Amino acid sequence: MENKELLEKIKKNSIGENKRDKYITTTKKISKALISTLFAVVFSVSMIACSNVNKNFDYESVESSFQEYNQNKEIDMSLVDQYLIAYRSRVYEYIVSSGIDNESIREGTTTIEDYKAVLDLSEDDLVFYYNLLGKQECEKVVQALGYKNWNDFLTRNNHLNELGNPEFKEWTNSEYREITKIMREEKVR
Amino acid sequence: MNIETVKVENKNYYIVNELEANNNLYLYLVNENDNSDIIIRKKVIINDEEFLTGLDDEEEFNMVMKLYLERFSN
Numbered sequence: 001m002e003n004k005e006l007l008e009k010i011k012k013n014s015i016g017e018n019k020r021d022k023y024i025t026t027t028k029k030i031s032k033a034l035i036s037t038l039f040a041v042v043f044s045v046s047m048i049a050c051s052n053v054n055k056n057f058d059y060e061s062v063e064s065s066f067q068e069y070n071q072n073k074e075i076d077m078s079l080v081d082q083y084l085i086a087y088r089s090r091v092y093e094y095i096v097s098s099g100i101d102n103e104s105i106r107e108g109t110t111t112i113e114d115y116k117a118v119l120d121l122s123e124d125d126l127v128f129y130y131n132l133l134g135k136q137e138c139e140k141v142v143q144a145l146g147y148k149n150w151n152d153f154l155t156r157n158n159h160l161n162e163l164g165n166p167e168f169k170e171w172t173n174s175e176y177r178e179i180t181k182i183m184r185e186e187k188v189r
Numbered sequence: 190m191n192i193e194t195v196k197v198e199n200k201n202y203y204i205v206n207e208l209e210a211n212n213n214l215y216l217y218l219v220n221e222n223d224n225s226d227i228i229i230r231k232k233v234i235i236n237d238e239e240f241l242t243g244l245d246d247e248e249e250f251n252m253v254m255k256l257y258l259e260r261f262s263n
Contacts, residue, residue, distance in 0.1 A: 006225060011250050014229040019243030023232055025193045025204070028221075042205050042217045045227055046257040 010045060194221060197228065197241060208256055215253050216241065229253050 139150055147153040154166030161167045193204045195218065202218035209215070213231045220226035229250065230241035244250050 009225075010227045010229075011247065013226075014244050014250055015246060016243035017245060019198070019230075021195075021197050021230075021241050023195065023239035023241050025195050027191050028194050028203075030192050030203070042219065042227060042257065046254045 007045065195241065197230065200226075202226075202228065206257065208253075210252065210256050215256070217257060 142150060142153045145153075147156065151166045154160070159166055194201045195204055195216070196202075197218065201221045203221055204216055205219050206217040207214055208217075216230045216232065218228050218230060229244060231244065233240050233242050244253065
């Protein structure tokens with residue numbers, strides 16, 4: 001099914017006040033892989049929806065970063081989309097495999113204590129959390145690692161701009177480096 | 190791993206995420222038998238009973254999609 005067609009179907013099935021069901025939940029056990037897939041599926045749809053509304057959403061920065069790091073002017077942007085989706089899926093799988101309760105992530109109520117299970121994670125791994133949870137939520141991860149806040153983390157790890165102030169520039173780029181790496185590995189296969 | 194499911198129009202859906210905006214709780218649901226069957230619902234309370242209803246219009250749909258992307262990308 002084409003993206004546009006899929007989006008229209010989701011929109012049609014989601015809109016309508018006459019759609020009403022009693023809210024009764026049950027709990028099921030499913031695999032980590034399936035949870036990752038479900039997350040990726042909804043994420044990809046939200047990405048498609050947003051790019052549909054705002055044509056410049058996200059893709060422009062992705063493209064420029066790819067040109068900067070890959071020097072390849074003929075990148076298939078539909079492939080980039082696929083890899084971004086796959087990347088988010090990997091991020092989520094990583095979080096799940098780290099033992100953090102999925103319920104906590106869904107409700108966004110995770111506390112610093114919950115993140116202490118990942119104290120040994122590297123800076124690259126922290127990028128995964130940053131990209132999945134967002135800056136505010138991920139600050140709890142940073143605090144669990146012993147830093148006061150983001151600025152403290154960036155300063156102590158030398159992520160500084162030319163004025164000596166902490167900034168996320170290198171981190172943003174590292175996400176694209178990761179995607180580039182995945183793409184290169186894929187090309188080799 | 191455990192995940193909650195909910196019945197919508199007699200089909201079972203996984204509750205992939207729940208996000209709050211404008212005093213509404215939005216649920217992102219994926220059919221347990223078909224990954225391409227994705228729907229969004231919001232939780233409402235009528236006469237002390239909880240229901241899932243469809244969204245008001247396209248504007249609300251776009252807002253909910255943007256909310257999800259923002260929540261998980263920045």
